[in-house]
Amino acid sequence: MQETRLDTARIRAARQVIDPIFLDTPLYRCEALEPALGCMVSIKLETANPVRSFKARGTEVVAGLLAGSGSPAVVCASAGNLGQALAWSGRGRGLDVTVVASRFATVAKLDRIRALDARLELVDGDHELARERAADIARRDGIRLVEDSLDIETCEGAATIGLELAAAAASFDAVLIALGGGALATGVGHVLKACAPGVEVICVQPLGAPAMTRSWRGRRVVTTDSTDTIADGVAGRRPIAAVLDDLLLVADDAVLVREASITAGMRMLLQHAGLVVEPSAALGIAAILEDRERFAGRHVVTIVCGSNVDMDAYHRWVGAAPPP
């Protein structure tokens, strides 16, 4: 295949600097989900770790490099999971971490960022405004800006999931990957195309935040004016050209799913798999629900990429009243 910005040898090297607590996550068949979905389903579970998402794989790489180079400070924009992960990775290495987020971000994510001793700055706008503000801070203070999906370390960290999937790839046919900025999709996709080219790489995005999927389909960056989805972790409006270029090389498809399918997916993961997941982590199940025929009889892996939710909203989404 044509070359992406990623390099499999570097991804293997990334494993060496990531705290093992984030590696070799559970990958297991969940038969209880299968009657309702009409296909074999395995779960790659990225939530059983100190930050409850896959993002620390990337921030471990970034923070390791920064600590090694003596750079004391770092800033990122985040919908919450990257910020929490960077706070965790930075704290352990004595870094001064600033996270910029939308004031509309998931409260539980913001609370955890603060609890991990990061400086949290809120902007009165969406994630794209947070990205601008983080870049301003980096320029002003002369510190490292971590740009999710653009910075190669974030892709390489996510790509270590691909190595773990590739090791088991003989048993499955397709991987469903939540698509936001693209680090997860390009990272995992790169490794699978390199090491397990028979596996179909399918990206899934909400209809309410379709910018990267439309860009992939149009083979050029397409932005949107707004987003309208509960899947906060993937709600970007301005895809990054370099990431799109990689995605065009490694994704076999990119599909859009409805909000009702996302909540149905969350409900199924709770009821049949006993898993609390955030909306972005239910995108894969949503994609199966919307196109059962495509997956009928096949073995599909879905990456459960995060579980950071506000419980009131979660109970509303899955149809249960919140605790009193």
Next chain:
Amino acid sequence: MQETRLDTARIRAARQVIDPIFLDTPLYRCEALEPALGCMVSIKLETANPVRSFKARGTEVVAGLLAGSGSPAVVCASAGNLGQALAWSGRGRGLDVTVVASRFATVAKLDRIRALDARLELVDGDHELARERAADIARRDGIRLVEDSLDIETCEGAATIGLELAAAAASFDAVLIALGGGALATGVGHVLKACAPGVEVICVQPLGAPAMTRSWRGRRVVTTDSTDTIADGVAGRRPIAAVLDDLLLVADDAVLVREASITAGMRMLLQHAGLVVEPSAALGIAAILEDRERFAGRHVVTIVCGSNVDMDAYHRWVGAAPPP
């Protein structure tokens, strides 16, 4: 120490016959739980696998031996998790599996046993009646009876958790272990006493099913006439003498907790850790809640041993209405 029925070399060997999908489960610090508990808390998560409990570690050992010896059939009594695990392990090895359970058992557990192609026989009584019936079937049909906690393979399988904990034992002070028949407690306890004797081994049982704890305290088998707890996985009335003997050698303490503490523990694991757990898996958190002073400032590991729940009951326990 005096010798239990377990042998650390055999436990290491057991790892070789257990499907890796059940081994090396996540062990991670969960800081979000800590402000409410007043101590450092790490979770050993035994639910992210095809049967959602630790029990398959033991049934893999049993089924491996049976398949190797050409024995085609096996029967066990179970509150649900052992049966589900034996059904899973037996199916993969072509064994004919019969599970005897109480007709009052958790419906989700019974459904999964059936879905895994096991023969399910229900008795009109509690788990102790199921044990008698399973023994009758084994005698009648001349097949292997798997007796949880008595059969050394069930203890050895559970003990492999102890090996994984011992490898990380330098970082923590105590382990909280759900106490039912005793396989988990004696297995994990044996390894910790052998390999990490500085770690306190604390067993936790519901006040409503206190037989083994009373037996441990009295140093002789104490039975009860009934049980009254939502923690179905540990609700036994007749402790096994040989298991008690082992427990006396490896447990530093055995404590009883109230039902309200168990549901509070389940609620905390949901709200702060994003984990759905069955009541037995919340016993450790319940023990901390009931004796904060004892654990203050210490680092405690709690084994989250299962997540098989009926969702309606679960929502009732954690205080949320069930989905419509």
